[in-house]
Amino acid sequence: MTDTMNKKLKRISESDRISEYDHATQKTLEEIDAIQNELDTINEKASEEILQIERKYNRIRKPHFEKRNQLINSIPNFWVTAMMNHPDLSNLFSGQEEEDCLHHLTKIEIEDFEDIMSGYYIKFYFDENPYFENAVLTKEYHLGNDPPTSKSSQIIWKEGYQLGQNTQETTNKNSRKRRVDCLKTSFFNWFNDNIDPYTDDFAEEFKDDLWLNPLQYYLVADGQEEENGIEGEEESSSDDNDDSAIPEDQSGTNSQSASSSLTGRTV
Amino acid sequence: MTDTMNKKLKRISESDRISEYDHATQKTLEEIDAIQNELDTINEKASEEILQIERKYNRIRKPHFEKRNQLINSIPNFWVTAMMNHPDLSNLFSGQEEEDCLHHLTKIEIEDFEDIMSGYYIKFYFDENPYFENAVLTKEYHLGNDPPTSKSSQIIWKEGYQLGQNTQETTNKNSRKRRVDCLKTSFFNWFNDNIDPYTDDFAEEFKDDLWLNPLQYYLVADGQEEENGIEGEEESSSDDNDDSAIPEDQSGTNSQSASSSLTGRTV
Numbered sequence: 001m002t003d004t005m006n007k008k009l010k011r012i013s014e015s016d017r018i019s020e021y022d023h024a025t026q027k028t029l030e031e032i033d034a035i036q037n038e039l040d041t042i043n044e045k046a047s048e049e050i051l052q053i054e055r056k057y058n059r060i061r062k063p064h065f066e067k068r069n070q071l072i073n074s075i076p077n078f079w080v081t082a083m084m085n086h087p088d089l090s091n092l093f094s095g096q097e098e099e100d101c102l103h104h105l106t107k108i109e110i111e112d113f114e115d116i117m118s119g120y121y122i123k124f125y126f127d128e129n130p131y132f133e134n135a136v137l138t139k140e141y142h143l144g145n146d147p148p149t150s151k152s153s154q155i156i157w158k159e160g161y162q163l164g165q166n167t168q169e170t171t172n173k174n175s176r177k178r179r180v181d182c183l184k185t186s187f188f189n190w191f192n193d194n195i196d197p198y199t200d201d202f203a204e205e206f207k208d209d210l211w212l213n214p215l216q217y218y219l220v221a222d223g224q225e226e227e228n229g230i231e232g233e234e235e236s237s238s239d240d241n242d243d244s245a246i247p248e249d250q251s252g253t254n255s256q257s258a259s260s261s262l263t264g265r266t267v
Numbered sequence: 268m269t270d271t272m273n274k275k276l277k278r279i280s281e282s283d284r285i286s287e288y289d290h291a292t293q294k295t296l297e298e299i300d301a302i303q304n305e306l307d308t309i310n311e312k313a314s315e316e317i318l319q320i321e322r323k324y325n326r327i328r329k330p331h332f333e334k335r336n337q338l339i340n341s342i343p344n345f346w347v348t349a350m351m352n353h354p355d356l357s358n359l360f361s362g363q364e365e366e367d368c369l370h371h372l373t374k375i376e377i378e379d380f381e382d383i384m385s386g387y388y389i390k391f392y393f394d395e396n397p398y399f400e401n402a403v404l405t406k407e408y409h410l411g412n413d414p415p416t417s418k419s420s421q422i423i424w425k426e427g428y429q430l431g432q433n434t435q436e437t438t439n440k441n442s443r444k445r446r447v448d449c450l451k452t453s454f455f456n457w458f459n460d461n462i463d464p465y466t467d468d469f470a471e472e473f474k475d476d477l478w479l480n481p482l483q484y485y486l487v488a489d490g491q492e493e494e495n496g497i498e499g500e501e502e503s504s505s506d507d508n509d510d511s512a513i514p515e516d517q518s519g520t521n522s523q524s525a526s527s528s529l530t531g532r533t534v
Contacts, residue, residue: 017486035335046324057313219284
């Protein structure tokens with residue numbers, strides 16, 4: 001428990017400092033310190049109970065996610081459509097070739113590791129395709145590591161293909177802004193990038209938004225298309241006002257009102 | 268439950284859209300939609316269980332916080348010192364007069380409302396002072412409201428005093444940046460401001476950081492002082508390396524390594 005060790009190291013350093021006060025104040029500060037220790041213990045117990053509940057509900061949700069994936073499997077291009085309609089994940093398409101490649105994406109699976117705090121994985125399943133050999137591309141986030149790390153399957157490209165790498169090739173590899181710009185425009189650049197999982201917002205969008213309710217992105221809201229002045233295949237419907245009247249959802253699963261760069265409803 | 272209502276409105280709008288697909292796809296999308304409904308129900312149950320645990324531990328923590336406050340009460344200027352040593356809350360001192368006034372702060376109390384999700388209050392207790400009549404200044408955050416709101420006790424200033432208001436008087440009252448700059452420099456401007464509780468970072472610093480462990484800010488780390496080139500009263504100690512070796516705490520209660528604008532150790 002790194003966290004507990006930090007706190008212990010911190011306590012030692014605080015004890016040093018307490019000894020510099022007059023005797024009565026020292027005694028009081030030590031008593032306050034003892035209470036902080038008790039509170040730490042209480043907080044650890046609370047965290048453990050909350051983790052147990054999260055683990056329990058992860059187990060309860062799992063068969064529902066599996067059944068959902070079976071159903072999604074019978075809808076062609078479900079995931080690529082949902083991703084392209086997603087306000088943030090739509091930035092992961094560098095161009096026509098990458099978009100064509102992602103039409104071979106058949107399934108996404110996202111799951112916490114057994115010890116929830118230690119991280120999670122995202123698995124992208126692909127059918128036979130002209131671009132690479134892998135049937136599954138896995139990106140793992142090890143958030144319990146210090147510092148947190150991520151790792152990606154090595155993609156075995158077929159001859160003539162190596163998507164992502166040449167997108168906005170940068171002359172200054174140390175530039176974080178350049179790196180972020182680069183990740184923004186390519187699924188494969190994002191997938192292969194493991195420099196800093198803490199700045200990996202796309203992973204969070206996959207895990208905490210798309211995965212929780214992909215249907216809402218597959219079924220694009222009319223409002224979004226109109227906001228962007230893109231008509232898509234869908235006729236203008238009369239419930240636009242209903243959509244715009246829905247207040248923003250605090251759970252983060254209802255982000256249809258966010259501005260988006262849509263490329264059409266189905267792809 | 269606004270959240271549940273949003274989801275229902277959303278479902279209606281999704282059902283409209285589902286009807287535009289061919290029959291087989293419609294059926295599958297409806298089945299996926301049904302699973303999303305099941306997942307929503309599961310998520311609501313999970314949230315409710317987690318809230319119950321948080322409520323339970325709030326009750327367990329409460330007597331510890333009360334005992335801590337009794338002890339703190341015997342240390343003069345504990346809270347104002349902790350605030351001035353805090354990397355963010357130290358920005359709430361507009362000048363000598365406001366600092367002098369905050370030396371009359373004797374106690375802080377922060378507590379969730381009985382229904383945790385609905386918000387919390389922060390109470391600042393003051394002893395008899397030349398600045399205002401109130402014995403307690405309360406700021407309440409009603410986060411269950413849509414949109415969330417906050418409200419503050421009306422301060423009954425004594426003649427000749429009205430702290431905060433004139434700090435960086437702005438000509439453009441609609442400018443959010445100006446507003447933030449203004450809040451940054453005055454405790455009383457922050458306290459009286461109720462425009463948008465969502466951008467009120469200071470409330471979060473009080474609740475989720477200072478309140479959880481004020482002792483760490485009362486006892487300033489040496490490392491901080493050295494980082495800022497301020498020596499304070501404290502002699503340079505030999506455990507600086509220990510401090511700098513402590514990795515960043517993920518719980519948010521250990522932010523001593525953050526850069527800070529210290530004004531000295533005790534005030």
